Amino acid sequence: MSNIAIIAEYNPFHNGHKYLIDKAREKTGLDTVVALMSGNFVQRGAPAMADKYSRAEAAILGGASIVLELPVIYATGSARDFAEGAINMLDKLNSIEYLAFGAEDERMDIFDRVSDILAYEPKEYTILLNNYLTKGLSYPAASEKAIVKMLGNDKSDIISKPNNILAISYFAAIKKYSSKIKPVIIKRSDDGYHSDSFSGAYASASAIRKAISEKKKINDYIPHKCIDSYLHYLGKELPDCEWLTPFIASRLIYDRNLDPEISALNMTLDMNQELLNRIRKAPLPAKYVELSDYLKTKNLTLSRVSRVLLHMVLGINDNDRTLSTENGYSEYVNLLALDKNYSQKVKELTMLSKLKVINKKSEFKPETELGQRMWQLDILATDLYNQMIYENINIRLKREKACTVRTI
DSSP, X not given: OOEEEEEEOOTTOOHHHHHHHHHXXXXXXXXXXXXXXXXXXXXXXXXXXXXXXXXXXXXXHTTOSXXXXXXXXXXXXXXXXXXXXXXXXXXXXXXXXXXXXXXXXXXXXXXXXXXXXXXXXXXXXXHHHHHHHHTTOOHHHXXXXXXXXXXXXXXXXXXXXXXXXXXXXXXXXXXXXXXXXXXXXXXXXXXXXXXXXXXXXXXXXXXHHHHHHXXXXXXXXXXXXXXXXXXXXXXXXXXXXXXXXXXXXXXXXXXXXXXXXXXXXGGBTTOOHHHHHHHHXXXXXXXXXXXXXXXXXXXXXXXXXXXHHHHHXXXXXXXXXHXXXXXXXXXXXXXXXXXXGGHHHHHHHHHHOSSEEEOOGXXXXXXXXXHHHHHHHHHHHHHHHHHHHHHHHOOOOOOGGGOOOXXX
């Protein structure tokens, strides 16, 4: 059984995503597209613009065959954690031949050389990396400077672009874990991940979210069939990090009234001493934007800060990462939606997979410590998202165990 995999957020699903699916089928000659999609929170530490089941439904209507969930610990991790978690899970499905992804460039040679460095971490890279870190650079900046120093300044523009960074992370994870999955690069057709511009029939997810917030038309940039999946959210305020303010504030208030020696805040995933010190000195009361602006520095990017704040609320810690990396990354994969024409493919995937494919959420009982902890975190993330959605836009979503797979 050979399938194409795509790792995505679909926040929201747009014409560029449909283009990627169509080109992936064209390039590989395969038909079944398995999307491994972030759940209710995305990699920059923010709530998704619509719940995961609505976004999964839109992906099926846009051309995906099967949509599975990337667990929250990986979906909200660094580029490396995001890629390594996703690749390991796809590898354990035992039915993925290709991984298709968009990138700003199609320089397979550069991606190959850079990913070799990240996967195998040669001595020269380690020395340079540590040198830049001691000078106060953030890890991503230090890593980029070390690679540029090794390969030449002309590589800087290529390896600093957002989708190229993820592409390189996928290459590195495939090599690091000796996966047999073959990468397929498809050049992006829009202006880029963070672009706010509209070009022809294509616009980035960022531009579309901004347009929705400004009550502008988006119909030209999202496949017509997909629009209905977002109807509950259109015309309302989109989910925002600001909605996390009361949860973060309560966590900080609780922590600063504890003895620091018994606080677990320092164990929060991706926390370091500099950020911990700043968090404990942060002025309260404060709104999310005030807090994040206070916490970010030259060495602490806004994305890093946002991820840590979310991990702090969800209780995701360093032990969770250790548990996952030492125990095969996952026990299960959560099925969110499928095209009814691929029902047999889901059965085949379930039979071949080393991971338990969760279909009936109410009946799933993890059998390992890793499975129990990850399922606990995924349910917690859903409960948190549901509470924010209800509190801010009065939509009552179902609890995870009450949800059913969307069959379209």
